[in-house]
Amino acid sequence: MAFGLAAVVLVLLLFTLSVAIATAQEEIVRTVHAHLRDVRRWGGWILIGIGLWLLTLAILAPFFARIFPV
Incomplete structure (x- = not known):
């Protein structure tokens, strides 16, 4: 049930976003074109x-390997 609800919410969010x-x-x-220089700089x-x-x-990497052994 939880996975089904998560799937429905995800689909609804993606549909709303699209x-x-x-x-x-x-x-x-239009907005991006007006601020193209700022977008490129950032x-x-x-x-x-x-x-x-x-x-x-x-x-x-060796330091992180000691902290987070796999």
């Missing part, structure tokens, strides 16, 4: 942050 995106698509495109900073995080995880 309808909201379809109806607001033109406004979203995207770049996010990519740099993710890259630094991955490098940190790679460098500190």
Whole structure:
């Protein structure tokens, strides 16, 4: 019953989200186009942050292996 309810809620949420995106698509495109420079700048900073995080995880892998044994 719990899995069935979770599946129904997930389907309803995805359906609602797709309808909201379809109806607001033109406004979203217009807004993103107006702020394209900011979107690119933030995207770049996010990519740099993710890259630094991955490098940190790679460098500190033995430390994390001791803390979280598999």
